[in-house]
Amino acid sequence: MKDFKELLKLDILLNRTLAGRQGSLVRREIDGAVVIVGDLHGEIESLEQIINRVSAINREVKGEDINWFFLGDYVDRGPDSLELLARLISFRLKKPDRVLFLRGNHEDWKMNLHYGFAWELHLHNMDSLSGLIIKWYESLPLIAVIPPVAMVHGGPPFPIPVSFKDISDISFKETRGMHVLWSDPDDEYYMNRGGGTRAFNDRECQDFLRLVECSFLVRGHQHVPLKGYKINFGTCITLFSAACGLGWPRSFIYAKDINDMKNLHKHIYTL
Numbered sequence: 001m002k003d004f005k006e007l008l009k010l011d012i013l014l015n016r017t018l019a020g021r022q023g024s025l026v027r028r029e030i031d032g033a034v035v036i037v038g039d040l041h042g043e044i045e046s047l048e049q050i051i052n053r054v055s056a057i058n059r060e061v062k063g064e065d066i067n068w069f070f071l072g073d074y075v076d077r078g079p080d081s082l083e084l085l086a087r088l089i090s091f092r093l094k095k096p097d098r099v100l101f102l103r104g105n106h107e108d109w110k111m112n113l114h115y116g117f118a119w120e121l122h123l124h125n126m127d128s129l130s131g132l133i134i135k136w137y138e139s140l141p142l143i144a145v146i147p148p149v150a151m152v153h154g155g156p157p158f159p160i161p162v163s164f165k166d167i168s169d170i171s172f173k174e175t176r177g178m179h180v181l182w183s184d185p186d187d188e189y190y191m192n193r194g195g196g197t198r199a200f201n202d203r204e205c206q207d208f209l210r211l212v213e214c215s216f217l218v219r220g221h222q223h224v225p226l227k228g229y230k231i232n233f234g235t236c237i238t239l240f241s242a243a244c245g246l247g248w249p250r251s252f253i254y255a256k257d258i259n260d261m262k263n264l265h266k267h268i269y270t271l
């Protein structure tokens with residue numbers, strides 16, 4: 001494996017030059033199989049298990065090249081944030097066009113100081129890498145539009161944008177960006193996270209999907225007790241791919257063809 005610093009530098013360049021990238025948005029059409037992975041939170045084991053499971057399924061259905069989408073929250077909480085990031089970037093470097101990383105609310109140094117990653121770096125005598133890690137965070141897009149699926153870490157931007165240009169202009173530093181990284185759907189699981197975060201409803205989800213010409217919103221961010229995933233409003237799928245040391249069920253999406261995602265619930269797998 002390449003030196004971690006080298007990996008970060010290479011991946012920052014890749015993020016900046018992604019096909020279909022317009023500011024905070026990545027918008028493109030794709031062919032082949034699709035995998036979507038939710039929060040991993042420093043669990044290398046969860047990532048390895050998902051990769052192994054996907055290879056087995058893909059072989060079984062004679063799937064072709066796989067497009068991987070990761071919904072953010074790679075670091076904090078779990079024990080192996082450093083190893084996980086290095087593994088993710090090395091994985092990506094093998095097929096740069098087929099792997100996309102979105103930004104989560106934990107791709108934020110202030111969060112890292114409270115939830116573990118900053119301490120992990122300190123224990124490895126790697127405090128000096130924080131600047132480069134922050135640059136990597138800032139190089140990540142916030143929203144992916146891969147018809148018929150739109151992806152974010154938390155929820156739709158609010159107020160709902162009026163155009164693709166409007167979406168590409170969203171910054172993580174402003175309110176709309178904060179909602180993309182932090183929002184949860186309005187349901188019985190909703191707990192206010194404070195700091196101006198909010199719940200989004202069916203109508204807002206529909207309005208956003210209509211604007212981006214997609215049928216589904218796939219997001220992470222929220223642990224779903226006993227299941228590892230949930231579906232809201234018939235259009236919004238939550239995936240959580242970390243066990244958080246508690247053996248929680250973990251989920252991911254695999255589909256042989258992105259256009260075959262009309263019955264999206266059939267493509268959700270749990271570990």
Ligand SMILES: [Mn+2]
Pocket residue numbers: 039073104105106153220221222
């Ligand atoms: Mn999150």
